[in-house]
Amino acid sequence: MTISYTAALWIGIFIGAAIGGFAELWGISNSDILLRLSKWEDRLFINCIAIAIGVGAVALYGLAALGVSFHFGVKPIYVIGVALGAVIFGSGIALSGYVPGTEWMALGEGRREAVYAVAGGLLGAAAWTILYQTPAGQWLVNTDNYGELYLGGKVGTNLFDGFLISIAWLALMLMVAYFLPRYKGGKSCVYIGTHSDYKMPPPELAMHKEATETLIEGSSMPIGPRDKLARNANEHWAPNNDLKWMLTFVGAFIGLIVVLEMFLHQIFGESTTYSWMVGYLWLPSYNYSKLVFATVGWEPFTDIGTLLGAFLVSIFVSRRFQAFNYWVPRTWKKRFGPNELKRAIGVFSGSFLVLFGARMADGCASGHILSGDLQMAASSIEFFVVVAISLLIVGRILYGKSKGVN
Amino acid sequence: MNNNNREERKSEKGVKGFIIAMTALLVIVAAFTVGSYNGYDPTPSSVSATAFVLIVMLLLTTVWYRTKYPGYSNDGTEE
Numbered sequence: 070m071t072i073s074y075t076a077a078l079w080i081g082i083f084i085g086a087a088i089g090g091f092a093e094l095w096g097i098s099n100s101d102i103l104l105r106l107s108k109w110e111d112r113l114f115i116n117c118i119a120i121a122i123g124v125g126a127v128a129l130y131g132l133a134a135l136g137v138s139f140h141f142g143v144k145p146i147y148v149i150g151v152a153l154g155a156v157i158f159g160s161g162i163a164l165s166g167y168v169p170g171t172e173w174m175a176l177g178e179g180r181r182e183a184v185y186a187v188a189g190g191l192l193g194a195a196a197w198t199i200l201y202q203t204p205a206g207q208w209l210v211n212t213d214n215y216g217e218l219y220l221g222g223k224v225g226t227n228l229f230d231g232f233l234i235s236i237a238w239l240a241l242m243l244m245v246a247y248f249l250p251r252y253k254g255g256k257s258c259v260y261i262g263t264h265s266d267y268k269m270p271p272p273e274l275a276m277h278k279e280a281t282e283t284l285i286e287g288s289s290m291p292i293g294p295r296d297k298l299a300r301n302a303n304e305h306w307a308p309n310n311d312l313k314w315m316l317t318f319v320g321a322f323i324g325l326i327v328v329l330e331m332f333l334h335q336i337f338g339e340s341t342t343y344s345w346m347v348g349y350l351w352l353p354s355y356n357y358s359k360l361v362f363a364t365v366g367w368e369p370f371t372d373i374g375t376l377l378g379a380f381l382v383s384i385f386v387s388r389r390f391q392a393f394n395y396w397v398p399r400t401w402k403k404r405f406g407p408n409e410l411k412r413a414i415g416v417f418s419g420s421f422l423v424l425f426g427a428r429m430a431d432g433c434a435s436g437h438i439l440s441g442d443l444q445m446a447a448s449s450i451e452f453f454v455v456v457a458i459s460l461l462i463v464g465r466i467l468y469g470k471s472k473g474v475n
Numbered sequence: 476m477n478n479n480n481r482e483e484r485k486s487e488k489g490v491k492g493f494i495i496a497m498t499a500l501l502v503i504v505a506a507f508t509v510g511s512y513n514g515y516d517p518t519p520s521s522v523s524a525t526a527f528v529l530i531v532m533l534l535l536t537t538v539w540y541r542t543k544y545p546g547y548s549n550d551g552t553e554e
Contacts (some may be wrong), residue, residue, distance in 0.1 A: 075513045079505035082525075179537055282551030289540040289547060293484030334513075349519050362516045369522040370505065373529055377498065380533060384494060392540040394548045 073138035076333035081367030084333075085374020086381070087326050089174050091319045093379040094302055094312075094387060098174035100166025100182065100416070101283050101398035107163040107464025108400065109253075111280065116246050116258050117320040118439060123242030125324030125443035126235040129331065130221075134228045140334040142440050143217040143224040144431045146448035150209035154430025155452045157422050159459025163467055165189070165419025166398060168434035169427060170339035172420065173372050177379030179289070179391040181409075182416045189417035191350075193424030194343035200429075201357035209429060220445040231445070238445055246320070252276045262317030277304075287396030290388040299388040327440050335366045338436035340427040342372040357428075404468050482547045490539045497532040504528055 095117055096102050105111035133139055144151075162168060167175065167186050175183035200206040217224040220238070221231035246259045255273040256264075269277070281303050285292065292299050301312040315322075330337045345365050348358030383390040397412045405411050427433035430452055432441055438456070441449025508521035 077506075077509060077511050077513045078517050079502070079509040079521075079525075082502060082505055177533070179533070285549050286551035288549040289537075289544060290487075291482040291484050291544060291547065291549070296484070365516055366514075367517065369517055370509075370525070373501075373505075373522070373525055377501065377529060380529075380536075381494070381498065384536070385491065390536070390540065391548075392537040396548070 071136055071138045074333060075140075076335055076367070078335075078367040078370055080333065081335060081370035082374035082377065084326060084330050084335075084337075084367075085371035085376075086378030087374075088170075088323055088371075089177060089375035089378030089380075090382040091323055091326075091378075092171070092375075093174055093178065093382040093389075095319055096280070096284050098171045098178050098180070098379055099284060099389075099398070100171075100175065100180075101400050102166070103162055103168070103171070104166040104398055104400035104464070104468070107166075107460050108468050108470075109461055109464070112249050112251050113258065113280075115249060116251060117323075118442075119242040119246040119249075120259070120318060120320030121324035121327070121439060122442045123239035123246075123324070124321040125328050126242075126445055127232070127239045128325055128328045129443065130228060130232040130235040132328070132332075134232045137332065138334075139328075139331040140336065141217075141224050141331065141444060142336055142338070142436065143219050143444050143446040144437065144441055144448045145214055145217050146446075146451060147210050147212060147214035148451065149212050150214075151430045151448050151451050152455050153209065154426045154428075155455035156459045157426030158430065158433065158452075159426075159456040160463045161193075161419045161422030161424075161426060162456070163419070163460050163463035165416045165423060166401070167416070167420055168339070168423060169343060170372075170375055170433070170435045173339065173376040174379035177376040177381075178383045178389055179380075179393050180287075180396065181391070181393040182396070182412060184393075185413045185416045186420040189420035190340075190343050190424040191347055193421035193426075194340070194428055195347045195351060196421070196425050197428035198344060198347055198352050198355050198357040202355060210431075215447075218447040220447070220450075224444075224446075234445065258317050262313050283399060284387070285389055286399075287391045287394050288389050289392035289394055290384075290390055292388050296388060298386055302387040303389075323439070324443060327443055330371075331440075335371075336364075336368060337371070337440045338368055338432060339372055339375065340424060340433040340436060341365050341368045343424050344428055345369060400468055482544055485543055487543070490536060490543075493539075494532060494536060497528060501525055501528040501532070 106114050165186055172183055172186040172190060220234050221227040247257055250256050251258055252273060261267055284303050301310050305312055327337050344361045348361055352358050397407050401412055437449040437452040442453055505525040508524055
């Protein structure tokens with residue numbers, strides 16, 4: 070017996086809100102987190118997404134092997150197009166500090182620079198829509214295209230083998246999450262969360278405290294003595310923190326939400342909405358727009374949900390809502406200064422690259438890195454590796470060497 | 476710009492009540508305009524109507540906080 074269900078599109082608001090809310094708590098909507106990742110200075114994103122990918126993979130393939138029907142979202146692997154898209158995507162993250170999903174979250178947090186990011190993203194998506202139907206665009210998506218493959222074979226096949234492989238995948242991801250320290254010379258969030266007797270050395274403590282300052286900087290909401298929830302959310306590294314367990318393993322929740330989304334036979338991805346909007350606003354007759362119209366599901370509603378979830382958490386929990394205050398991330402400020410126009414240009418152009426690269430590669434941090442790697446898709450593994458290399462190289466060029474605990 | 480981290484914390488019940496009500500309205504608008512449709516390509520009108528409610532909520536919340544704590548911006552230093 071096959072268990073199958075397809076959800077109405079508006080249900081996507083709740084799915085998006087859950088992911089946006091958890092990710093906001095995580096701090097990922099703050100562009101400084103990804104800018105620091107580009108310097109290999111703050112590996113929070115890697116720690117958390119590794120857990121999401123590993124837990125989600127076992128849940129997905131375990132249930133699929135038992136007969137539960139899922140809408141798999143494995144992207145085709147067209148080697149050159151995915152690689153080039155990943156290079157451009159990684160470069161864009163290093164410049165802007167955003168991926169498509171975190172732009173919506175940042176908008177929900179009232180970050181002024183998110184407005185520039187979304188504008189740049191729409192232009193980037195439009196650029197790919199135009200390029201797609203040219204000979205160059207068609208060459209990129211058709212050359213060395215081996216179809217929708219995952220580590221167990223063709224998508225939707227060999228599900229029991231996929232489950233066995235997912236166990237090894239989970240083990241690998243948990244090792245990454247446990248052993249990769251958040252800051253060089255320190256310990257991972259998972260280690261800190263599971264060793265209550267761990268005494269953080271002063272340099273590591275100083276880096277965590279600085280991360281807290283970065284999270285609340287620019288907020289329009291004072292944190293009063295009775296705002297214990299906000300303190301817990303912003304200092305989740307601290308001993309005796311009520312939210313420590315949840316925030317340490319928030320990646321597991323996110324992974325399971327992605328699996329739930331696939332069970333509801335809808336699609337998870339944050340960048341498709343940009344192409345969908347561009348299609349309706351400016352380029353309705355283009356081939357790529359027509360392709361998007363034919364294949365997009367509830368993504369516009371999950372993106373609304375992502376924004377909503379981040380907004381609600383920033384108001385009711387973390388108190389990071391900025392009300393569009395002036396704010397420039399510290400990493401950017403140290404390198405380029407506090408001038409907002411310069412930052413706006415950086416965010417706009419970086420986000421242009423992020424969306425252009427994402428649409429070229431047929432996915433972004435959500436569609437490839439989270440959802441795709443959770444499904445152990447070959448295209449997403451390629452995407453992640455190339456993004457990481459591109460991000461680190463461009464981050465090094467832009468911002469110089471990172472600092473560690475020692 | 477006032478970066479004074481000693482800004483007094485004021486009651487925010489009004490704006491939070493507003494946000495809860497608007498969130499409920501947003502879900503109602505989405506459910507009403509979409510119904511049980513679970514296919515591809517949502518109608519732009521239902522997406523834009525839902526997004527409109529969200530944007531209004533975001534903008535009015537912004538105005539509220541800028542009015543309640545004029546010029547306040549946390550400089551990152553904890554109390």
